[in-house]
Amino acid sequence: MSSLLVSLGIFYIVEGMFRKSDFTKAADRAITKIRQKYETVFAGNTVKSEKENAEECLFFAKPQTSFIPLHELRQGILEIRISYGTLANFETVSPKDTAGNEIRIANKKKLVKDKTVEMLQTVGAKFKVLDSKDAAMRIQFLPQSNYERILENVINEVIVLLKDKNR
Numbered sequence: 438m439s440s441l442l443v444s445l446g447i448f449y450i451v452e453g454m455f456r457k458s459d460f461t462k463a464a465d466r467a468i469t470k471i472r473q474k475y476e477t478v479f480a481g482n483t484v485k486s487e488k489e490n491a492e493e494c495l496f497f498a499k500p501q502t503s504f505i506p507l508h509e510l511r512q513g514i515l516e517i518r519i520s521y522g523t524l525a526n527f528e529t530v531s532p533k534d535t536a537g538n539e540i541r542i543a544n545k546k547k548l549v550k551d552k553t554v555e556m557l558q559t560v561g562a563k564f565k566v567l568d569s570k571d572a573a574m575r576i577q578f579l580p581q582s583n584y585e586r587i588l589e590n591v592i593n594e595v596i597v598l599l600k601d602k603n604r
Contacts, residue, residue: 464585467588468505468507479497480496499525514577514578517549517595518571518572546574552595554566554574562587564577
């Protein structure tokens with residue numbers, strides 16, 4: 438009985454290592470493709486400051502605003518952040534109109550979350566939506582062979598939504 442338990446333990450450890458590695462490679466390839474496709478939209482760097490606790494993210498360029506944390510993405514969690522800086526990259530926003538900006542941010546967050554979940558369900562992706570107070574959405578993906586393609590499509594669709602000033 439103990440040899441069976443040891444074998445099962447080793448299996449789960451090895452399976453977990455491969456899964457994390459697969460997420461990492463797919464996430465890095467997807468981010469590279471997205472950055473090439475939207476080189477004018479995204480900043481050239483992935484770390485905003487040189488501090489030890491600096492978070493590695495995909496940043497919008499002007500103003501430099503965090504969009505997707507890369508550490509979580511490499512673990513199969515997609516978090517998309519929508520803020521004042523996000524809006525400022527795609528439309529003219531007035532710093533004096535704080536109430537209007539908050540409403541527009543809330544509307545964009547809801548739109549991004551709804552459209553992304555709808556798209557993922559349409560393509561048959563394996564995922565679950567996680568709670569998030571600050572981000573527009575957080576999604577935990579289950580291991581799947583098309584993770585890279587799914588990431589590319591989701592990020593591309595979110596950028597299209599953000600560029601659309603009519604939404």
